Amino acid sequence: MSATSCVLSEEQFLCCICLDVFTDPVTIPCGHNFCKNCITQHWNVNSARCQCPMCKKHFRARPKLHVNTFISEMAADFKQSARKTGGDGSEIQVAKPGEIPCDICTGTKLKAKKSCLTCFASYCIIHLDPHQTSDRLKTHLLTDPVDNMEGRVCAKHRKPLELFCKTDQTCVCSHCTVTEHVSHNIVSVKVEYEGKKAELEQTEANIQQMIQERQLRCQRIKQLKIHSKEDAETEIANGVRIFTVLMQTAERDLNELIEMIEERQKRTEEEADRYITELDQEVSELMKRHAEVQQLSRTEDHLHLLQNFTGTSTALHTGNWTGVSICPPSYEGTVTEAVAKLEETLSREKEQLLHEARLRRVQHYTVDVILDPHTANPWLNLSDDEKQVGCAEVRRDLPDNKERFSLYNNVLAQQSFSSGRFYYEVQVTGKTDWTLGVAKESVNRKGIIPLSPVNGYWAVGLRNGNEYLSLTSPVVSLSLNFRPQRVGVFVSYEEGLVSFYDVDEAIHIYSFTDCCFTEKLFPFFSPGLNHGGVNSAPLIILPVNHAY
Template sequence: MSAASCLLSEEQFLCCICLDVFTDPVTVPCGHNFCRNCITQHWNVNSAQYRCPMCKKHFKTRPELPVNTFISEMVSEFRQSAGKKNSSGSEIQVAKPGELACDICTGTKLKAIKSCLTCFASYCGIHLDPHMTADPLKRHLLTDPVEDMEARVCTKHKKTLELFCKTDQTCVCSQCTVSGHSAHNIVSLSDACEAKKAELEQAEAEIQRMIQQREKMIQQIEHLKVHSKEDAEKEIADGVRIFTFLMQTAERDLNELIEMIEERHKKTEEEADGSIKELEQEISALMKRTVEVQQLSRTQDHLHVLQNIASLTNVLPTKNWTEVKLCPPLYEGTVIKAVDELDEMLSREKKQLLHEAKLKRVQHYEVDVILEPNTANPWLVLSDDGKQVRCGQVRRDLPDNAERFSLYATVLAQQSFSYGRFYYEVEVARKTDWTLGVVKGSVNRKGIIPLSPLNGYWAVGLRNGNEYLSLTSPVISLSLNSRPQRVGVFVSYEEGLVSFYDVDAAVHLYSFSDCCFTEKLCPFFSPGLHHGGMNAAPLIISPVEDTDQI
């Protein structure tokens, strides 16, 4: 039996229970065939009666299940034939649901392996053989299986769409080129496809760029979320700490006010009680004199009167109470004065606490900054760990690469930033000249230009040992109460903010605000010239100390 005939009658080898090709086929007494396992399980489930699933014939007892050798051999041959390949070497397979079937097969449809754009039909491996062997059919245009053949045919001329009109940007047939598209730019489908694929590559590259841009935005937003949460937690902690201090201070001053008022009241009471006691004693003495005077005035003994009147008319040793001023205790204004003093003290403390809290918040964005030797001016000397820079006394022989500052005694950090916030601290002790800040990555490193935001510099500095400057345009002098020993630099890229702090005094020095950053920023350091050893001390990038305690 040939493979074709075997496959075309596949329905003859299907079990009506499992709807698949027989496995171990057996025959029941009525003559119908089933897989042994299928009919056995069927009767196990319906053990009350034994019927044939096909004709419903009833059997009194469970029938024996003899093997149908003929069907078994046919199934075996069918399975072997179904696995064979045609003359073109393609494996013959039954079309599964969703797969394109052969247009020629009758009965069981085989899977199409090619479509002919000349015949407008799809063929399985068996029916494709003529296209592979017959010379007239070899000239037909074969392609991978195509389901919608009509879409590949010119609706006007009923010919294959095998050309492309670049003028109208549409697929055409050979007849179209001599009619409606005669003067147009016509190319083959392959050439047009290659050109379109080049456009697709460009489109894909643009899509990838947009994906990367959005992934970067996601990273920035995730970064923002993390820092927003951390900032909120720190802000709450600072608020609790500051308000707790303010409440404790207010409570302490209230207790001191109450204690002072109570002590004043107690002193007033003691003075009043002393005066009352003294007055009561004088009243008692005066009352006693009154009794004596009354008794003497009532006596008829003239001699007695004359002898004692002198002692009774003498003035008693009493205080002149008319000169004593009785003033109530002065509490008025005590509370107001205490509140004013508290307010003044709280204002000082609040200002200091807010400065400290603000510094503490920006210190949270500390980054590890390391100097980049390839950018250092030849007069500068860097430490091995990239954390210190000073101006030497000898100009080193270094290659004048594009990154190096050739005129200014400046060096950049290895790190650059194009979003987010960052902070670092620099020790400036024992120096008479220095400049610190951030610069644009594209800043001019060879020419002499003013250091200002207009030229890509955001910086502050020290000149002549006591002149602190903000390098704006024009330059602004900074009036400081103390000499900074350590300067903090904070940048918020999206806010366009660059701020400088005296770390030890927790004082804000200066801020550049409303800046418009459009490229990466780099920390930069200029230790100033040597000045005969007066400015020999290095600038030192130092780690933030005790960020959790101010």
């Protein structure tokens, strides 16, 4: 039986009254088949005339109805097969809550496959078949299942809402155009749909752009949040280090002050002790002579006094202590001078430590930069490791691809950055002309365009051996106390910051602030012209030494 049902089509098992697969099929005398309940109700309603609904044959008496077991079994087998797949091979699904059900199904409602805007009804896969096979029903307008079919009918005229009144901004039927909406601006629903759809697409595009802008801003804020945490941790570490050094310096100077005062006091005590010792010795000798003189002066022996008088009257050899005194050392101003000296030392060390801390902070974001030979001007020579670039005396024969700089002696790095922070260092020793910085991806690489932020360059440079410049608009001269030998370049994309440092002296050279970056940034290098060998030294990308 299963094999038979696979060959037979669904319409062979449909009752023409309920348009559903037979339930208790019966065969009337003319040979046509119907559901027993359907034909019974049909004859009950039309009791005056007992005829076949299909061929219209009249019967004198109502035929007795008996279930056709053969057709019943085939219909049951077909129903079982149809529960798995529809006539077009689609899976049959029972309508779930929230899904649009078939309006024709009795009992269990199947999920609607299509809705007919002509019949104002929704059909499952099984009951959709007449709309796909009947020539008359094929002209109906089918759409994906829609809810509330009543909402697609004019409540007043019971006609399809197939027109749109632009004057009142509402959907109308054909009768409405000659009554309430006469002389109004009327267009078809399709025309208005296309217009509104275009507006929605534009709105969608605008919203999508707003979403992207806010997602980008959110991403940047998240990045800044990360940077803020990193900066706080680095600043705490730098603060601890700087204060430790300053406290050690203050403690060292305090110890030196104490040592100096104690040394003065020690020298004073030693001098006093020496005087005291000498005076004690003289006092001892004087007391001895005093005893001798006293004894001789009390004698009654004239001869004895005269014989010993010469020895006792001899002058004593004692020191002259008239101008000798001990003055305690004066410490007035000692602490004041020490504090002033300490302040000067601390100020000098603090300044140096702050410079070193700033450099240490940006060196945390070191990246490995390699030159891109596809962007190098033909006058430039790149080393095999693509870490050095200098100007040659002979122009190389290279293809003029779109990435290559054709007029300026420029070259970009292979790495690009569109978020976050990055830092790299370049040796400029022995050069009289150089330019360093970053450039955006879209810079003009063929024309004569000044290097400035307006044209997508954020750079500093050296000209004529001693003129340091910030390539702003207009160019700004930089007054430097030292000739940088090693230049550090730091970029914070989200903050719009590009900073340059003299690495050896740990000094900040210049910063571009409040920049608005919207595309990729590339590290940018220009070793300048050769100038007959005077400026032949290359720019060298160096590994960063985190000594600070």
